[in-house]
Amino acid sequence: SGLWRRREETDKAKARGQGLKLHFLELSKPFRQQVFDRINLFIQKRATADKDMQACVRYRIRSAINDVWRDVVVELDTEIEKLVLPAADDGWKDYQLSSCSPLWIRAWVLYHFLPYDKSIFGQLRDPVWWVLMIPSVVPLFCA
Numbered sequence: 666s667g668l669w670r671r672r673e674e675t676d677k678a679k680a681r682g683q684g685l686k687l688h689f690l691e692l693s694k695p696f697r698q699q700v701f702d703r704i705n706l707f708i709q710k711r712a713t714a715d716k717d718m719q720a721c722v723r724y725r726i727r728s729a730i731n732d733v734w735r736d737v738v739v740e741l742d743t744e745i746e747k748l749v750l751p752a753a754d755d756g757w758k759d760y761q762l763s764s765c766s767p768l769w770i771r772a773w774v775l776y777h778f779l780p781y782d783k784s785i786f787g788q789l790r791d792p793v794w795w796v797l798m799i800p801s802v803v804p805l806f807c808a
């Protein structure tokens with residue numbers, strides 16, 4: 666009975682911790698919104714700081730920044746929530762592709778052709794990148 670009680674207390678503490686984190690997120694929302702608005706204004710001022718810029722161009726740049734900024738704020742809020750709240754455990758973490766599946770071959774080719782974690786200098790050292798790159802830059806004229 667003591668072990669069961671400890672487990673219940675632990676679950677309640679975890680729930681209280683989640684509740685506190687959710688409360689913190691709700692309380693910090695106006696502050697975060699103020700910070701995001703100030704960053705948006707700063708970006709707009711810097712992007713339209715040229716004194717020779719036409720007013721219509723300045724207006725278009727500001728409206729484009731505002732359009733993109735809405736999506737940026739949504740993404741930032743989502744990432745902050747992911748940092749504060751633990752993510753739900755999904756079953757895809759331990760999923761491994763078999764080495765002869767079409768998805769594995771596709772992933773292998775895409776990684777060597779367009780790696781996400783290598784600079785151009787890292788790509789130049791990869792022989793598979795050269796094998797994939799040379800045919801793509803050679804012009805092929807079929808008349």
